[in-house]
Amino acid sequence: MTSDYPIAKSETLSLLNEVGSFEFLLSLIIWYELLTEVNIVSKNFQNPNMQLDVLSNMLKGLIVFLEKYRDNGFEKAMETAKQLAIAIEIEPTFNEVRYRK
Numbered sequence: 001m002t003s004d005y006p007i008a009k010s011e012t013l014s015l016l017n018e019v020g021s022f023e024f025l026l027s028l029i030i031w032y033e034l035l036t037e038v039n040i041v042s043k044n045f046q047n048p049n050m051q052l053d054v055l056s057n058m059l060k061g062l063i064v065f066l067e068k069y070r071d072n073g074f075e076k077a078m079e080t081a082k083q084l085a086i087a088i089e090i091e092p093t094f095n096e097v098r099y100r101k
Contacts, residue, residue: 020090021090021095022081022085022090022091022092022093022094022095023094023095025081025084025085025090026077026078026081029077029080029081029084030073030074030077033069033073033077034066034069037062037065037066038062040058041058041059041061041062044058
């Protein structure tokens with residue numbers, strides 16, 4: 001760090017700690033999986049030549065995906081996050097929250 005401002009240094013270090021955490025990695029994986037599926041449907045909804053019955057089926061498929069993801073997606077994302085964390089040398093555990101007394 002080359003900043004002369006202590007507040008900037010502190011905020012930068014705090015941000016680096018958060019981005020390099022297992023929680024952040026897990027949330028990235030979950031959001032990537034969810035938004036990828038939603039984006040496919042969204043792009044088709046924006047196509048003026050798309051037929052309503054096809055869009056209806058795509059929307060139903062997205063709902064099924066989200067229901068399945070609700071049931072078992074977190075465990076799958078957790079496994080992926082653990083493997084990736086080990087590969088990039090991040091401790092695959094959640095940080096313990098300290099509460100003030």
